[in-house]
Amino acid sequence: MRLHRMTLTAFGPFGGTQEVDFDALSEAGLFLLHGPTGAGKTSVLDAVCYALYGSVPGARQSAGATLRSDHAAAGARTEVVLELTVGGRHLEIGRQPPWERPKKRGTGTTMEKAQSWLREYDARAGGWKDLSRSHQEIGEEVGQLLSMSKEQFCQVVLLPQGDFARFLRADAEARGKLLGRLFDTRRFAAVEQHLAEQRRGAEAQVKAADASLLALAQRMGQAAGRTCELPLPELAAGEPGLAEGVLTWAACARSAAREVLAVTRAAQDAAQLARAGAQQRLESVRETHRLQRRHAEAHARAGRLAERAEEHRADQERMERARKAESVAPALSLRAAASAEQQRTAAAESRARQLLPETFAGAEAAALAAAARKAHEELGSLAAARRAEQRLGELSRERAELEREERADEEALQDASAWLADWDAVRHDHQARIDAAQEAAARAGQLEGRIGPAREQLDAARRRDALTASVAEAELEALDAARHAGDAREHWLNLKEQRLLTIAAELAAQLTDGAPCAVCGSVEHPAPARKSEGHVDRQAEEAALAAYQRADQARTQAESALASVRAALDAVTATAGDATAGELASGLGDLERTYDEVRALASTLHAAREAFARDEQEYERRVTARQEAGTRAASRTSRRESLAREQAALQEELDRARGHAATVADRARQLERQAELLTDAAEASRAAQEAAERLKEADGRLAEAAYRAGFETPQAAAAAALDEAAHRTLQHRLDSWQQEDLAVRAVLAEPDTQAAAELPPADLATAEQAAERAEQTLRHTLSVRSAAEDRCKELDRLSRQAAAEARQLAPLREEYERVARLATLAAGTSADNERKMRLESYVLAARLEQVAAAASMRLQRMSAGRYTLVHSDDRAGRGARSGLGLHVIDAWTGRERDTATLSGGETFFASLALALGLADVVTDEAGGVRLDTLFIDEGFGSLDDQTLDEVLDVLDSLRERDRSVGIVSHVADLRRRIHAQLEVVKGRAGSVVRQRGVQA
Known part of the structure; x- marks a missing residue:
C-alpha cells in the first residue's frame, strides 16, 4: 500500500482545505511530520485512518460531528479525500461525516447525512471511474484489499504513541489481548469452545443413555405387574453392572408372563363353549315369542278393520258418484x-x-x-x-x-383599427432585429475558424498530462514484470535442482521386477529409492518453466508498452506546447462561450424574417377585414325587414x-x-x-x-265432481283398506303362527339374562388373555430395546472419554498439559516468538549488538495466562532479564523494534500485503545522538524494501537530520500544512 496524496477540508484543527503530497515526501524514503503541540500532527494520521475505515483510532473516535473543525466556515463541508495504490489498483477514497449546514431557505441549520465514494483510475480511458457510494461496500472492498482490520492497520502502519512501550512491559494477559486482536486467533478460541461443547454433548449423551436404560427397567417393571415375583433391582446411572442387571431381570419377567398366558387361554376355551349353548337357547325362545306376538297383532288389526266397515262403504259410494260427474x-x-x-x-x-x-x-x-x-x-x-x-x-x-x-x-372593426394604428412601430422593430442577426452571422464565421485549432491544442495537452501519468505507471509495471520474471526463473531453477537431487526416486518408480535397470543394467532391485515428501516431478518442473516463460513474455510486453507510451507522449507534447491544460481549457471556454452567444443571435435571423413576413400578411388581412365588415352591415338591414x-x-x-x-x-x-x-x-x-x-x-x-x-x-x-287431489286421497283410502284386509287374512292362515299361539307364553327375559351372563364371562376371559398377551409383547419389545441400548452405550462412553481428554488438554486443565496453556495461548506464543525473532534483527542494530528480545513460555502463577512472556538478553552481562528493567531510551528503541517486527509478521499473516508507507509517532526525544543515528539507520534501511517512513516528533535535531518535512502550523484561524525539502 502506497499513499499518493490527501486533501483535508474542515477536518480536526484544519479550518480550510489542506493538501498533503505523500509522493513528494516519499521520494526521500524518510520524512518528518512535526509541529507544535496541538497543531494537528496526529490529526493527519487520523485523516488517513478515517479515509480508509470511516473512523479514527482509539479514544479519539466519537460521534461523527466531532470530526468537523471549529474553525471551518458555516457552509464549508467536512471532507477527507485520499489517493493511494493498493493491490496494484490506483484508488481514490472520499469520506464526508455528518454535519450541520445552514438551511438553504429560512434560518437555522439542518443535518447533512454522511457520504462516501470510491473511484479507480482507468489508465486506458485516462480518467477516474466511479465504483461505489455505499459505506458498506466501500468498507468491504478496503478490508479485502488491505486484509487488515482498523486495529491491525493502526498497530502496523500508524505506530501509536506509547502503545508498544506498554506492550513491551505489559503482563501476559494484556499482551495476549493485543496479539489476539492483531492475529485474529478467535478461530482457536472457537476450537476450545467447540471441544468443550462436544465434551458436554458427549457427557449428556452418556447420561441420557443411562437414564433411558433405567426408564426402560421401570417400564418393564410396570408391564410385568404381579406376574414376576423377582423384585426390580435398585440400580443407578453410571454403575458398571447396570445393563447386565436390567437384562437378567427382564428374562425372568418374560418367563412368568408366558405361564400366566397359558392359563388364560384354557379359561377362554371353556367360556366360549358355555356362550354357544346359551345363544342357541336364546334364539329358540326369541322365535316362539315373535310368532306369538305376530298372531296377536293380526287379531288386533282384524278388529280395527271391522270398526271401519261403514266408512269404507261410504267411500265406495262417493267414488261412484265422482265417476258419473266426470x-x-x-x-x-x-x-x-x-x-x-x-x-x-x-x-x-x-x-x-x-x-x-x-x-x-x-x-x-x-x-x-x-x-x-x-x-x-x-x-x-x-x-x-x-x-x-x-x-x-x-x-x-x-x-x-x-x-x-x-x-x-x-x-372586428375595433380590433383592426387598433392593430393598424401600431403598424409603423412594429415594422421598425422587425427591421432592427433582422439587421442585428445579419451582423452576428458574419462574426460567428470568424470565431468558428479559431475554435478548431484551440480544441486540438487542448486535447493534446490533456493527452500529454494523461500520458505523463501513464509513463510512470508503465515504468512501475515494467519493473514489476522484470522482478516477477526473475522470481519465476529462480523458482524454476530451484525446482529443477530439487528434481535432479531426487531423480533416483523418479527412475526407481519405473523399475519392474526382472527387467534391467536403465542406469546400471541390473535385473535385481534390492533397495530402490523412494519418493520423499515434497518430491518435485517432471510436471511441476515443466509448470514452473511455463510460468517463467509467461512472466518473461509479460516483461517483454510491459517494456514494449512503456516505449509506446513514451513515443505518444513526445508526439502530443509537440502539439500542446508549454501551456497548461487549465490555461488552454480556460481560453477555449471563453472562445466557445463568445461563439455560442454570437451564433445564438445569428440563428434568430430566419425567425425574425418570418415574423416580419407574418406581420405584413396580418396587416393586409386587417385592412381587407375592415372593408368586408362595412359591406356586410349594409346587406343586413334589408334582410332584417324581409x-x-x-x-x-x-x-x-x-x-x-x-x-x-x-x-x-x-x-x-x-x-x-x-x-x-x-x-x-x-x-x-x-x-x-x-x-x-x-x-x-x-x-x-x-x-x-x-x-x-x-x-x-x-x-x-x-x-x-272431485278435483285431482281429492280423487287421489279417496282412492288411496280404498286401496289401503283392501290391502290391510288381505294381509290380516294371510297372517291368520299361517301354520307356524297358529301352532305358536297354542303354546304357553315364551319367557324371553330369562333366556336373555342367561345369554348375557355367558357373554360377560367370555369377555372377561378374553380381556385377561389379551392383557397377558400384551404383557408378553411389551416385555419382549422392552427387552429388545434394552439390549439395543446396552450395545450402544459402550461406544458412547468411549467417545466421551476421548473428547473429554481433548477438551481438558485444549483448556489447559489436563495433567498432560504441563504448562497449563490454552490452545489460543499456545498459538499466540508461537506468533510472539516470530515477532521477537523479527524484532531482534533490528534491536541488535539499534543497541549496537547489546540487546536481543526472546520469547518466554514459563508458567504463570495464580491462574494467569502462560506462554506469553517477553524478556531481553543483555550481551554485556550474558543474563536474561525482564523488559521492565530497560531505561527510557532503551524502552523506546526496543518497543520500536518490536513494532516493526510485529508489522512484518502481521503483514505476512494478512496475506503478504505490501506496506510501502509507515508512520512512527513520537519517542525519539529519549535517545542520545549515537543511538538516534543507529535508529535512523534502521529506519532508513526500510527503503531497501521500497518503503517510506514518516516520523512524528517534536525533536529539533531531527529537523536537521531529515530534509523531507511536513510541518503543521497552528493559528487562530486553524492549522495549515507546509511541505519542505521536497520538489513541488
Whole structure:
C-alpha cells in the first residue's frame, strides 16, 4: 500500500482545505511530520485512518460531528479525500461525516447525512471511474484489499504513541489481548469452545443413555405387574453392572408372563363353549315369542278393520258418484271459462267509458267508432299549421344570427383599427432585429475558424498530462514484470535442482521386477529409492518453466508498452506546447462561450424574417377585414325587414289553427288522445257483447250434460265432481283398506303362527339374562388373555430395546472419554498439559516468538549488538495466562532479564523494534500485503545522538524494501537530520500544512 496524496477540508484543527503530497515526501524514503503541540500532527494520521475505515483510532473516535473543525466556515463541508495504490489498483477514497449546514431557505441549520465514494483510475480511458457510494461496500472492498482490520492497520502502519512501550512491559494477559486482536486467533478460541461443547454433548449423551436404560427397567417393571415375583433391582446411572442387571431381570419377567398366558387361554376355551349353548337357547325362545306376538297383532288389526266397515262403504259410494260427474266436467269447464271472459270484458268496457267525456256516456259502439274517425280527420288538417310553426322558429333564429353577426363585425372593426394604428412601430422593430442577426452571422464565421485549432491544442495537452501519468505507471509495471520474471526463473531453477537431487526416486518408480535397470543394467532391485515428501516431478518442473516463460513474455510486453507510451507522449507534447491544460481549457471556454452567444443571435435571423413576413400578411388581412365588415352591415338591414314581414304572416295563420291550445303541437296531442280513447271504448263495447252471448250458450250445454249423467241440476253434478287431489286421497283410502284386509287374512292362515299361539307364553327375559351372563364371562376371559398377551409383547419389545441400548452405550462412553481428554488438554486443565496453556495461548506464543525473532534483527542494530528480545513460555502463577512472556538478553552481562528493567531510551528503541517486527509478521499473516508507507509517532526525544543515528539507520534501511517512513516528533535535531518535512502550523484561524525539502 502506497499513499499518493490527501486533501483535508474542515477536518480536526484544519479550518480550510489542506493538501498533503505523500509522493513528494516519499521520494526521500524518510520524512518528518512535526509541529507544535496541538497543531494537528496526529490529526493527519487520523485523516488517513478515517479515509480508509470511516473512523479514527482509539479514544479519539466519537460521534461523527466531532470530526468537523471549529474553525471551518458555516457552509464549508467536512471532507477527507485520499489517493493511494493498493493491490496494484490506483484508488481514490472520499469520506464526508455528518454535519450541520445552514438551511438553504429560512434560518437555522439542518443535518447533512454522511457520504462516501470510491473511484479507480482507468489508465486506458485516462480518467477516474466511479465504483461505489455505499459505506458498506466501500468498507468491504478496503478490508479485502488491505486484509487488515482498523486495529491491525493502526498497530502496523500508524505506530501509536506509547502503545508498544506498554506492550513491551505489559503482563501476559494484556499482551495476549493485543496479539489476539492483531492475529485474529478467535478461530482457536472457537476450537476450545467447540471441544468443550462436544465434551458436554458427549457427557449428556452418556447420561441420557443411562437414564433411558433405567426408564426402560421401570417400564418393564410396570408391564410385568404381579406376574414376576423377582423384585426390580435398585440400580443407578453410571454403575458398571447396570445393563447386565436390567437384562437378567427382564428374562425372568418374560418367563412368568408366558405361564400366566397359558392359563388364560384354557379359561377362554371353556367360556366360549358355555356362550354357544346359551345363544342357541336364546334364539329358540326369541322365535316362539315373535310368532306369538305376530298372531296377536293380526287379531288386533282384524278388529280395527271391522270398526271401519261403514266408512269404507261410504267411500265406495262417493267414488261412484265422482265417476258419473266426470262426464259433466267438460261442460262445467266451458261454462266457467265463458263466465270469466264475460266478467273481464265488462270490466274493460267500464274502464274505457270512464275515460270518455260525458257527451259519449250512453253511445253505442258504432257511434264511438264514428267519433274516432272524425278526430283523425281533424288531426290530418293540422299538418300545414305545424310547418308554419316550424318556419316561425327558424325566422327567430335567423334574426338572432343577424344580431350576432352585427356585434362580431363591430368588434372586428375595433380590433383592426387598433392593430393598424401600431403598424409603423412594429415594422421598425422587425427591421432592427433582422439587421442585428445579419451582423452576428458574419462574426460567428470568424470565431468558428479559431475554435478548431484551440480544441486540438487542448486535447493534446490533456493527452500529454494523461500520458505523463501513464509513463510512470508503465515504468512501475515494467519493473514489476522484470522482478516477477526473475522470481519465476529462480523458482524454476530451484525446482529443477530439487528434481535432479531426487531423480533416483523418479527412475526407481519405473523399475519392474526382472527387467534391467536403465542406469546400471541390473535385473535385481534390492533397495530402490523412494519418493520423499515434497518430491518435485517432471510436471511441476515443466509448470514452473511455463510460468517463467509467461512472466518473461509479460516483461517483454510491459517494456514494449512503456516505449509506446513514451513515443505518444513526445508526439502530443509537440502539439500542446508549454501551456497548461487549465490555461488552454480556460481560453477555449471563453472562445466557445463568445461563439455560442454570437451564433445564438445569428440563428434568430430566419425567425425574425418570418415574423416580419407574418406581420405584413396580418396587416393586409386587417385592412381587407375592415372593408368586408362595412359591406356586410349594409346587406343586413334589408334582410332584417324581409324576415319581419314573413314572421307576422305566419303568426296570424298559427293563431287560427291552434284554437284554445297554447301551440299547434298541444292541439294535435289533444286530438290524438281523443281518437285513441274513442277507439278503445268502441272495441271494448263490442268484446263485452260477444262474451255475454257465449255465456248464454255455455249455460244451455251444461244443463243438458247434467241431465244425461243422472243429476237433477248442474249444481248437483258440480258438487259430486272431485278435483285431482281429492280423487287421489279417496282412492288411496280404498286401496289401503283392501290391502290391510288381505294381509290380516294371510297372517291368520299361517301354520307356524297358529301352532305358536297354542303354546304357553315364551319367557324371553330369562333366556336373555342367561345369554348375557355367558357373554360377560367370555369377555372377561378374553380381556385377561389379551392383557397377558400384551404383557408378553411389551416385555419382549422392552427387552429388545434394552439390549439395543446396552450395545450402544459402550461406544458412547468411549467417545466421551476421548473428547473429554481433548477438551481438558485444549483448556489447559489436563495433567498432560504441563504448562497449563490454552490452545489460543499456545498459538499466540508461537506468533510472539516470530515477532521477537523479527524484532531482534533490528534491536541488535539499534543497541549496537547489546540487546536481543526472546520469547518466554514459563508458567504463570495464580491462574494467569502462560506462554506469553517477553524478556531481553543483555550481551554485556550474558543474563536474561525482564523488559521492565530497560531505561527510557532503551524502552523506546526496543518497543520500536518490536513494532516493526510485529508489522512484518502481521503483514505476512494478512496475506503478504505490501506496506510501502509507515508512520512512527513520537519517542525519539529519549535517545542520545549515537543511538538516534543507529535508529535512523534502521529506519532508513526500510527503503531497501521500497518503503517510506514518516516520523512524528517534536525533536529539533531531527529537523536537521531529515530534509523531507511536513510541518503543521497552528493559528487562530486553524492549522495549515507546509511541505519542505521536497520538489513541488
